Amino acid sequence: MYELAFISNIHFEPYLCAALMHAFSKTRKDLEVKVIQYENLIERKAELEGADMIVVCLNFSDWYPNAQIDLAQRRISRQEIKEAALVRCEILRRELNNVKVQILWFGFEDDEYPSAAVCGQSPVMEGLVDEINQALLWQLKDVTFLDFKKLIAQVGIGNAYSLKGRLRWNAPYSKQLAGLLADEIYKQYLIARGRTPKCLVLDCDNVLWGGVLADDGIEGIWLGSDGLGRQFQEFQRFVKFLWLHGVILAICSKNNQEDILRVFREHGGMLLKEGDVACFQCNWEPKAGNILAISERLNIGLADMVFVDDSVFEVEAVKAQLPEVRTVLYQKETIYDSLGCFHLRTSVDQHENLLRTKTYQSNEKRAILREQTGSFEEYLESLDMKLDIHETLDSEVARVAELTQRTNKCTNGTRYSKEEILGKKALTDYSFYTVCLSDRFSDLGIVGILGMCDKEIDLFSLSCRALGRKVEERLIEFAVNKKAKRIQFVKTPKNEWMHPLLEKWGVQITESA
Amino acid sequence: MKSVTMGEVIEVLNAAGELSLTEEQKETDITELGIDSIAFIKVVVALEEQFDCEIPDSKLILSDMNTLQKIYETMDALYEETMGRDNLSA
Numbered sequence: 001m002y003e004l005a006f007i008s009n010i011h012f013e014p015y016l017c018a019a020l021m022h023a024f025s026k027t028r029k030d031l032e033v034k035v036i037q038y039e040n041l042i043e044r045k046a047e048l049e050g051a052d053m054i055v056v057c058l059n060f061s062d063w064y065p066n067a068q069i070d071l072a073q074r075r076i077s078r079q080e081i082k083e084a085a086l087v088r089c090e091i092l093r094r095e096l097n098n099v100k101v102q103i104l105w106f107g108f109e110d111d112e113y114p115s116a117a118v119c120g121q122s123p124v125m126e127g128l129v130d131e132i133n134q135a136l137l138w139q140l141k142d143v144t145f146l147d148f149k150k151l152i153a154q155v156g157i158g159n160a161y162s163l164k165g166r167l168r169w170n171a172p173y174s175k176q177l178a179g180l181l182a183d184e185i186y187k188q189y190l191i192a193r194g195r196t197p198k199c200l201v202l203d204c205d206n207v208l209w210g211g212v213l214a215d216d217g218i219e220g221i222w223l224g225s226d227g228l229g230r231q232f233q234e235f236q237r238f239v240k241f242l243w244l245h246g247v248i249l250a251i252c253s254k255n256n257q258e259d260i261l262r263v264f265r266e267h268g269g270m271l272l273k274e275g276d277v278a279c280f281q282c283n284w285e286p287k288a289g290n291i292l293a294i295s296e297r298l299n300i301g302l303a304d305m306v307f308v309d310d311s312v313f314e315v316e317a318v319k320a321q322l323p324e325v326r327t328v329l330y331q332k333e334t335i336y337d338s339l340g341c342f343h344l345r346t347s348v349d350q351h352e353n354l355l356r357t358k359t360y361q362s363n364e365k366r367a368i369l370r371e372q373t374g375s376f377e378e379y380l381e382s383l384d385m386k387l388d389i390h391e392t393l394d395s396e397v398a399r400v401a402e403l404t405q406r407t408n409k410c411t412n413g414t415r416y417s418k419e420e421i422l423g424k425k426a427l428t429d430y431s432f433y434t435v436c437l438s439d440r441f442s443d444l445g446i447v448g449i450l451g452m453c454d455k456e457i458d459l460f461s462l463s464c465r466a467l468g469r470k471v472e473e474r475l476i477e478f479a480v481n482k483k484a485k486r487i488q489f490v491k492t493p494k495n496e497w498m499h500p501l502l503e504k505w506g507v508q509i510t511e512s513a
Numbered sequence: 514m515k516s517v518t519m520g521e522v523i524e525v526l527n528a529a530g531e532l533s534l535t536e537e538q539k540e541t542d543i544t545e546l547g548i549d550s551i552a553f554i555k556v557v558v559a560l561e562e563q564f565d566c567e568i569p570d571s572k573l574i575l576s577d578m579n580t581l582q583k584i585y586e587t588m589d590a591l592y593e594e595t596m597g598r599d600n601l602s603a
Contacts, residue, residue: 011551011554013551013554013555014529014554014555014557014558014559035551164567167570168554168557168570168573169550169554171554
């Protein structure tokens with residue numbers, strides 16, 4: 001059962017619960033929604049303890065219905081209203097202090113004030129609500145703060161409200177807006193759990209630039225800030241944004257690789273750089289085979305890959321031969337919505353991001369070394385690996401939480417959010433250990449996390465970047481040396497291979513749902 | 514507005530209110546079965562969507578619509594009133 005507690009000072013029924021059930025039904029059928037009115041929060045506080053997610057969506061005009069009039073008549077100042085609102089929010093936040101789960105907090109909105117009909121589009125109350133939202137963004141710690149006004153903008157002010165609902169039962173928002181709100185809550189659920197494709201595989205001709213490189217040459221392709229090349233540069237800007245938020249990039253193009261690299265290195269309109277790309281697989285072979293090669297080189301599952309191409313033929317061919325790969329046909333009108341299949345955190349450690357890309361890039365050198373060395377043991381020795389396992393520092397919590405969300409292969413199936421890790425870290429009988437790895441080619445940074453309680457392994461996550469060099473065995477050995485006897489294990493098709501390894505080290509597997 | 518039958522009212526009430534009422538329970542107080550103000554909102558909106566009508570705000574008091582019989586009578590009266598108005602205007 002997944003419990004979602006929704007706290008508000010107004011009503012979102014009858015639409016929100018049904019919309020949430022519908023949104024979450026894509027991946028789970030066990031959602032239970034508890035609607036808690038703000039004024040009843042104290043007496044219903046105990047119900048929050050069982051919640052898996054808390055959503056706060058407060059309505060400003062319900063709290064301050066006369067704000068515009070009182071400000072105009074100088075009965076109250078902007079500062080007084082702002083302080084009162086911030087204090088009320090802080091009191092609510094403190095009531096949620098003991099609950100170590102994901103908290104989504106939607107900001108206030110002022111679009112429902114009807115002053116625009118007479119005063120035009122000047123900011124309502126001189127932007128007071130925006131000021132309060134800005135202050136809340138910094139004041140509220142450890143919550144995901146979301147812009148409710150953007151949801152209203154998406155559906156349109158004319159479609160966001162229900163006068164009938166507002167007058168009847170203080171339910172001012174429309175069914176359409178409730179649907180968008182539910183979709184956003186579900187998206188944040190996916191983001192918190194790292195349920196996102198990992199790798200974006202891109203064609204080049206008529207995707208990253210206009211034209212066909214082999215025919216038009218580097219001078220003839222369209223790519224720039226205006227004209228026919230603008231759409232492609234804007235798309236590259238978006239792809240760069242995805243990369244900055246942790247998406248691994250690969251290029252799969254029917255071209256000579258040297259020609260493609262020349263564009264990346266020399267064309268002034270390129271926003272994407274060679275260093276942003278983990279893997280180039282450019283030749284004249286069928287793309288399905290190349291995507292398979294990318295999957296193997298990067299050690300990323302096909303189901304974690306998204307392939308973008310402007311050719312219906314190529315997209316259909318990959319879809320037919322590699323059905324696990326998500327395929328997207330590049331069309332300038334729909335490409336951004338199509339890439340909404342990615343669910344990305346806004347805060348990503350850029351140092352880790354860069355390390356991740358460099359690791360993949362240096363895999364080429366590791367592959368060459370592997371070919372040159374005799375046995376696997378000799379290869380491992382010549383890698384000159386340095387494995388550092390230490391008690392997790394508070395400064396590493398966000399990064400290791402992200403790791404548990406991203407790992408699919410070498411994991412016991414447990415995923416923790418930052419809040420959950422902090423909660424467990426506070427327990428005296430629970431220990432977290434961070435795993436860092438480097439070798440002669442690059443520093444891979446944080447590659448794993450181990451969580452132990454008493455003699456049980458509760459959390460075991462190792463990045464696929466570290467696989468293939470027996471690091472997983474050394475981590476199990478470390479846990480056994482720390483007296484681990486059992487491991488909690490949620491079996492998936494991707495992590496079943498770990499069973500024999502754990503059994504080899506005498507760790508008893510306890511399977512859970 | 515569409516015509517109103519007891520069967521349809523039961524169906525709507527059971528679906529929106531997550532109940533399992535039968536016609537024999539038409540005098541049962543639904544607030545004692547768990548229908549609170551939030552569930553009442555869902556029931557009202559479902560009735561309006563099912564019968565393609567708007568229930569006057571003056572009728573939307575839970576204590577006045579707290580049994581299957583009362584809900585049916587309210588909807589039936591609304592239908593009669595609507596048909597009467599339509600006939601007059603025709």
